[in-house]
Amino acid sequence: MSDRQARKQAVTQADVARHAGVSGAVVSYVVHGGPRPVAAETALRVRASIEALGYRPNASAAALRTGSSKLLGLVVPDIGNTLWADLTVAAGRCAADRGYDLITASSEGSATIERQHLQSLAGRQVEGLLVTVVDMVDPDVAGITGTGIPTVLLNVFSDAPGVSSIGVDxxxxxxxxxxxxxxxxxxxxxxxxxxxxxxxxxxxxxxxxxxxxxxxxxxxxxxxxxxxxxxxxxxxxxxxxxxxxxxxxxxxxxxxxxxxxxxxxxxxxxxxxxxxxxxxxxxxxxxxxxxxPVGLMARQAVDLVLDGGPARRIVEPATLTVRKSCGC
Amino acid sequence: MSDRQARKQAVTQADVARHAGVSGAVVSYVVHGGPRPVAAETALRVRASIEALGYRPNASAAALRTGSSKLLGLVVPDIGNTLWADLTVAAGRCAADRGYDLITASSEGSATIERQHLQSLAGRQVEGLLVTVVDMVDPDVAGITGTGIPTVLLNVFSDAPGVSSIGVDxxxxxxxxxxxxxxxxxxxxxxxxxxxxxxxxxxxxxxxxxxxxxxxxxxxxxxxxxxxxxxxxxxxxxxxxxxxxxxxxxxxxxxxxxxxxxxxxxxxxxxxxxxxxxxxxxxxxxxxxxxxPVGLMARQAVDLVLDGGPARRIVEPATLTVRKSCGC
DNA sequence: CTGAAAGCGCTTACAG
DNA sequence: CTGAAAGCGCTTACAG
CATH class of the missing domain: 3.40.50.2300 (Response regulator)
Structure with a gap:
């Protein structure tokens, strides 16, 4: 058993650099394909070392350095509600499509828990926040806008500056x-x-x-x-x-x-x-x-928070789907 | 509008320290209540500055420094399956109870996506991994153990070394x-x-x-x-x-x-x-x-990955709940 | 094409 | 009780 496995210590960029006989910068260049060019042969060697050592860049370090966490936050009142489960799945997929991970938090119907999750997500430097608020009548807008993170509300339309809303009529x-x-x-x-x-x-x-x-x-x-x-x-x-x-x-x-x-x-x-x-x-x-249309709403929400731009209000139609319970 | 709001720049520890007239170390001491004591009066001043500035510690920086991300990963095949939704809710609650956030990823029934999520979560230095595998017959154990992260499987019993399993008979x-x-x-x-x-x-x-x-x-x-x-x-x-x-x-x-x-x-x-x-x-x-009993299983799983110790195999009884569809 | 070095924001010995 | 400083693992100008 190798040393690193025995100690459960993560392999770092420096380990790879040493193994491949290059500097840490070059390792970073090949991992990201830039911003500086790398000789084909060097790149090959580095990739071999990455593979051999099982190197995975430390996301915290990258986030700290670049200021980009590649993380999105989603807060729903209840994942047990299949509508929010559907939304969670759709949002996760859209996030993944753009190279982001999703932290999903359930506020369990409590405005207090909602606020705690929002604070925690903000501390994690999520780059966008999708939230379905607990209290539709008087959402905790201060707790939401206070984070300064691009935010979109998904079950309520808010006039709060800097907060987008997507929902149905x-x-x-x-x-x-x-x-x-x-x-x-x-x-x-x-x-x-x-x-x-x-x-x-x-x-x-x-x-x-x-x-x-x-x-x-x-x-x-x-x-x-x-x-x-x-x-x-x-x-x-x-x-x-x-x-x-x-x-x-x-x-x-x-x-x-x-x-x-x-x-x-x-x-x-x-x-x-x-x-x-x-x-x-x-x-x-x-x-x-x-x-x-939660799938559509999720995609728009992810695009909205990630593409910057001014806060918007998007209204999608809610359409009647006739099945059997109405007597048709 | 304050400078920080205009720029959407996060408030840092240094900002708070400057505002309160102390060093960054002291800010850290009061945020965490240690490890060094702080004079009551100083602490009061620091807390006031934190409040005034809206300071939230950068979780990436803390994670990098301490090696602890305070993050748990959960991978399920499908959140649309209410059993996994129930599990997600329960795991999120247990994680929150212990001060952790949960990153939930849906593999959508694909072993490839499952592996990608596992890699990504490992890169984020999650401190524990709960996974319900896509392929119960031949789970991607290499992709799971390769991360070196404490892991528990929730829908299959594995003999792989270092991997715990919790499930029903x-x-x-x-x-x-x-x-x-x-x-x-x-x-x-x-x-x-x-x-x-x-x-x-x-x-x-x-x-x-x-x-x-x-x-x-x-x-x-x-x-x-x-x-x-x-x-x-x-x-x-x-x-x-x-x-x-x-x-x-x-x-x-x-x-x-x-x-x-x-x-x-x-x-x-x-x-x-x-x-x-x-x-x-x-x-x-x-x-x-x-x-x-997914609620119970979730709690045990979180405890298991967080409390260290050797890999275990826990079998819970699956109990018959009689309702109406059987003809009783 | 490659490397040495600075710095992201924290935490924590260490010294005072 | 408080502060100066090192260092976590990255990325990226900058110099060569």
Whole structure:
């Protein structure tokens, strides 16, 4: 067993240089293909030494020297929400395409944890920050902009200077979903949505399309939250014949509640939800959804933070994807 | 707008030192509470300067100096698989508890990408590596051990020196699941499992409990893969009355296929699956599962890589969680 | 085409 | 209790 393996000491540039009989600079030149030219024969020798020694440049040292960490940060409230899981996958892929690694942090629904992660990521000199905020009503903009790192918000539009936003027109998307239900002839459309009592775009879209307010039940954007909200909504005597659910996670919980209640979808209750994450196509029955294009949003977000330029606000359409739960 | 904000230049220790009228060493002492004592009054002044300037220590510099990156790496085949999403969340939480950040990389089912991520993580000097390998039959152990970083495998047991493994007794878990189905009186139990034709523990457990081999359909461990496999399995004339599915993802696809086929669960077909991720409790009907304790596994894995010590092999029980899909 | 040297921002013996 | 200085492993002008 070689010395380096025995000690678990990393091989450094200096080790390679010594082994190849060149200076550290030359090693760096061949690793990066520049900025100075290297004689073909020398390069060959260096590459052989790199291979033989198993050299991998120390990313911390490179980051310190160049000021570029090749790191992107992503903060989501909950990776257990498949929409954010989808987003994480897409962002990771885009980052990798550009030679970046992604540090993903879950704030677990807590603004405090969110802020801690943001601070930590800033300390790691991430070169861009993608964040889906916990508190959509009053995002911790100070904690976000204070880092001075190019940032894009993915679930809320902010006017804060220097912060970009990418998202869908949620009000319109919700209105489209509700309108579709209305088109099936349902007069009443219930709503299951998260607990923020304040202005919420999806709620506005629902109300707007309905022309009035119907029965609402609130709960967290989780499967369990949707399950409990649906139990309340459909447990009452005047239960609605259809429901618009503000997230796939809640809709999945809702489907289970309806099943337990012995109500068939869509025969007894028609369901349309917001998000359109991967699993929404595999429920029983498959959910008709208003889809957020997270793959596209992730790519744009990565491009935005990495390509510099002024803060922007990008609105993508949320499009209705008709499956079975609406009764079509 | 202050100079530093205008330039987006990070505040350094030297800036704080100048502002507080002390040396850089003292700034470091108060940030870390040591290793040298600092006069209370001085510390107060330094903390005020840190606050005023918005100083955050450069993690790359600290990592370079101390040799400790405070970073853990996690490589999974697919974050879209809720089991791995659950694992990612749990590992992130455990890492955070110990002051570490987690870099999560998705190998997207490709051994090549897996190796690239491993190399990249090694270059970042992560202090521990948790990996669920793509190829369970012939994992890229060289690519894993070659990094010299404490590593734990989470979905396969390896004999490779210096590599720990944590996992469930998959054969026994599968056998328990099949036995449960047998206990309901079903004579035939089909199997839906991933395509590796070679020795697979879950397949062995199924065969062992059954005492023979029943109908098998293979496909990737995704919702779509399970959907297609189930369409084949239940499309044939001699379709089985029950099925053991080797992952929740496939089981979810299977449920959709059964629904499309007009077969009721559990009345027409009883289903038990392996994994027990968060969403398995919210299908229609809720899945009876053989559960992998990923939260526990994540904690043990983090402890193992961080606490040093020799490579270990930890086997956790996979326990049957009875819900509705089995007909109980 | 190649090498010697400075310096990125920290932490930590060491000296006072 | 505090400070001056070395050095972690790189990259990159600069000189040759």
């Amino acid at each position: 949620a009000r319109r998307g919700a209105a489209d979903g509700v309108t579709h239900l209305l088109g099936h002839g349902y007069r009443d459309v219930g709503l299951i949505i998260h607990p923020d009592e304040t202005v919420e775009l999806r709620e506005q879209g629902w109300e707007q399309a309905l022309g009035s307010r119907g029965p609402i039940e609130r709960g967290p954007s989780t499967r369990q939250g949707g399950y409990e909200a649906a139990l309340r909504l459909f447990g009452r005597p005047d239960r609605p014949r259809s429901v618009f659910v503000s997230s796939d996670m809640q809709a999945i919980g809702c489907l289970r509640a309806l099943w337990e209640l012995g109500l068939r979808v869509p025969e007894d209750v028609a369901v349309v939800s917001f998000d359109g994450a991967a699993d929404s196509a595999f429920t029983t029955p498959p959910l008709t959804v208003v889809r957020q | 998959a054969r026994r878990g599968a056998a328990d699941g099949v036995t449960h189905l047998l206990g309901h009186g079903y004579r035939d139990v089909g199997l839906i499992i991933h395509p590796d034709e070679t020795v697979e523990l879950r397949e062995q457990g199924w065969e062992q409990a059954l005492g023979s081999r029943g109908p098998i359909e293979r496909g990737p461990s995704t919702r779509q893969g399970g959907y297609e496999a189930a369409l084949r399995l239940f499309g044939r004339p001699d379709r089985p009355r029950s099925v053991f599915v080797s992952s929740d993802m496939q089981a979810i696809g299977c449920l959709r296929a059964l629904w499309e086929l007009g077969l009721r669960v559990p009345e027409d077909v009883a289903v038990v699956s392996f994994d027990g991720a968060a969403d398995s409790a919210f299908t229609t009907p809720p899945l009876t599962v053989v559960r992998q």
